[in-house]
Amino acid sequence: MELVLYLSFFGAICWWSLILLPWRPWSTREKIETQQTTAVNESVRDITVLIPARNEGPYIKQTLSGIKSQGSGMTIIVIDDQSADDTAERARQCEAMVISGVAPPAGWSGKLWALEQGLREVKTPYTLLLDADIELAPGIVTELHRKARQEKLSLVSLMAEPPMLNFIERLLMPAFIFFFKLLYPFALANKPASRVAAAAGGCILVETAALRSVGAFSNLHNALIDDCTLAAHIKHAGLRTYLGLSHAARSHRGYNELKPIWEMVARTAYTQLRYSLTLLIICTLIMTAMFWAAPFAFLFSPVQEIFIMCLLVWAAMFFTYLPTLSYYQRSPFWCFGLPIIGTLYLAMTWTSALRYWRGERASWKDRRYESKTTN
Numbered sequence: 001m002e003l004v005l006y007l008s009f010f011g012a013i014c015w016w017s018l019i020l021l022p023w024r025p026w027s028t029r030e031k032i033e034t035q036q037t038t039a040v041n042e043s044v045r046d047i048t049v050l051i052p053a054r055n056e057g058p059y060i061k062q063t064l065s066g067i068k069s070q071g072s073g074m075t076i077i078v079i080d081d082q083s084a085d086d087t088a089e090r091a092r093q094c095e096a097m098v099i100s101g102v103a104p105p106a107g108w109s110g111k112l113w114a115l116e117q118g119l120r121e122v123k124t125p126y127t128l129l130l131d132a133d134i135e136l137a138p139g140i141v142t143e144l145h146r147k148a149r150q151e152k153l154s155l156v157s158l159m160a161e162p163p164m165l166n167f168i169e170r171l172l173m174p175a176f177i178f179f180f181k182l183l184y185p186f187a188l189a190n191k192p193a194s195r196v197a198a199a200a201g202g203c204i205l206v207e208t209a210a211l212r213s214v215g216a217f218s219n220l221h222n223a224l225i226d227d228c229t230l231a232a233h234i235k236h237a238g239l240r241t242y243l244g245l246s247h248a249a250r251s252h253r254g255y256n257e258l259k260p261i262w263e264m265v266a267r268t269a270y271t272q273l274r275y276s277l278t279l280l281i282i283c284t285l286i287m288t289a290m291f292w293a294a295p296f297a298f299l300f301s302p303v304q305e306i307f308i309m310c311l312l313v314w315a316a317m318f319f320t321y322l323p324t325l326s327y328y329q330r331s332p333f334w335c336f337g338l339p340i341i342g343t344l345y346l347a348m349t350w351t352s353a354l355r356y357w358r359g360e361r362a363s364w365k366d367r368r369y370e371s372k373t374t375n
Helices: 002-020 057-068 087-093 110-119 140-150 167-183 208-213 226-236 258-266 277-293 304-327 332-357
Strands: 047-053 075-080 097-100 126-130 134-136 155-161 203-207 241-251 360-364 367-370
Touching (some): 002 277, 047 057, 075 087, 126 140, 126 208, 167 304, 167 332, 203 226, 226 241, 258 332, 277 332, 332 360
Parallel strands (some): 047 075, 047 126, 155 241
Antiparallel strands (some): 126 203, 134 241, 155 203, 360 367
């Protein structure tokens, strides 16, 4: 019981520290939306869109439709990454240029190898890296382009709005954004003097010259968290980056059950911890303290001081999670689910670690990437 109380005090300190941090990692102030004055018929011919696509037949048409609503003259390249479905045919029907990708060389992730093949065809000053399941609202590319030019940014990225149509999506997807912002505070990532670098791979507008100057995708060819790795390369080269939330970029790949979300998180969770058992244990202790010991300590010691501390913890949980819920127009009552949500994400992280120890660094799109522990 004494251990639980120590954990609860530690968890309470963690929650209130989040509130007091000057860079406010829980905030939703960093965002890019389309403006009413944004012209959707502007020329965007100095941008080439690269879309890596592997078995994306159900999604590619909707994605390409969103791109075509952005303006005139933009080059659209879909790299068909050895799809077994009709991805390439559907892309050609939408008048996109389709490159038939070849198998990735040893040490390359499939997505990055597809982008490397597409980059060879880019001749424009800007490159838009877009996932095959991201739908863009009319005018958002113009906004990204304008922000990049006016603020002299070499990379501008949007955290796409995740699907939230069913219970499991509403339970876990706002929290996915919330936890990402805690790991990579947007205010620090956008600050030139900060060492924190982050991007969201679903939608990245980058200067083509800057991309090539840092070695493009060959310098991050085996990175599983390729978006943040790219941002780090750009930022460490002395160039400026920006990451923001947006309702104007939306993922239309739904998650009808827990398993696909579990697989998505488990693919990179242990990578986030640098494959460190020490960091995994620390993460486990922190999340146990924050999501269970601190809010429920009154069950173990029903004294007034502990009860007040638990109330303050719940208040801090509401205060920090509510901006994300409000931004995505979700009920504040989802805050009560944070202990369960935190437990699920911790279990996904342990799944990632267990797979790594078994020799599987990641598995995605029917491709398996082995860990260094494998002979």
